[in-house]
Amino acid sequence: MNYKYTYESPLGTMIMLGTLTYLTDLFFVDEAHAPSYDDAEYIEQKTGPFEVTIMWLDQYFKGQKPFITPPIQLEGTEFRKSVWSVLQTIPYGETTTYGDIGKQIAEKQGIDKMSAQAVGGAVGHNPISIIIPCHRVIGSNGKLTGYAGGIERKKYMLDLEAKHK
Structure with a gap:
């Protein structure tokens, strides 16, 4: 299953994509090279990796160095x-x-x-x-x-x- 979650940052709306285990994408909705994905293939749900990502982003935007990093999985060359x-x-x-x-x-x-x-x-x-x-x-x-x-x-x-x- 693929999951997504929307996060409102001080710099604009961000989308998280991933699984129950990993964060695979985090991007601003209007950024260049944002991945194309079929919304119908994703369930909007706050998974464990997304909860850690939200904590990370909240700390970061408060000017704190985040102390925990979400589990990530990278796809690419x-x-x-x-x-x-x-x-x-x-x-x-x-x-x-x-x-x-x-x-x-x-x-x-x-x-x-x-x-x-x-x-x-x-x-x-x-x-x-x-x-x-x-x-x-x-x-x-x-x-x-x-x-x-x-x-x-x-x-x-x-x-x-x-x-x-």
Whole structure:
């Protein structure tokens, strides 16, 4: 069975998708690359993973570093999963660049370099917004670039984290 739940965040409506065991997607309804899903195939219900996700989001938007992470299950290519794995290591209140993530991936794969654009594509298709902190990735020049949920949301979250670091 597939489940969904709607969450009203300070930044807009978010949708959670998942199973009784895992959160598989978390996204703003109007974000780029939001998954297409057939509403009829999902039951609107607050499952265990969704309850943990709600606690996480409530803490986060209150300016607190969440202390518990919901169980997640990621579907994607091995490359995307490797990028999403690196995203999960970016500490609360800190940022990294697409190029730095590319260097980490290249090192793990034993190759000379990895395209920052390829990394950006994987970051942009992150299925679990905020919890897998793609908003903490910035351009090499320090500019806020490329957030599927919109630059205004990215700025809000980075400012929130900076205030409560």
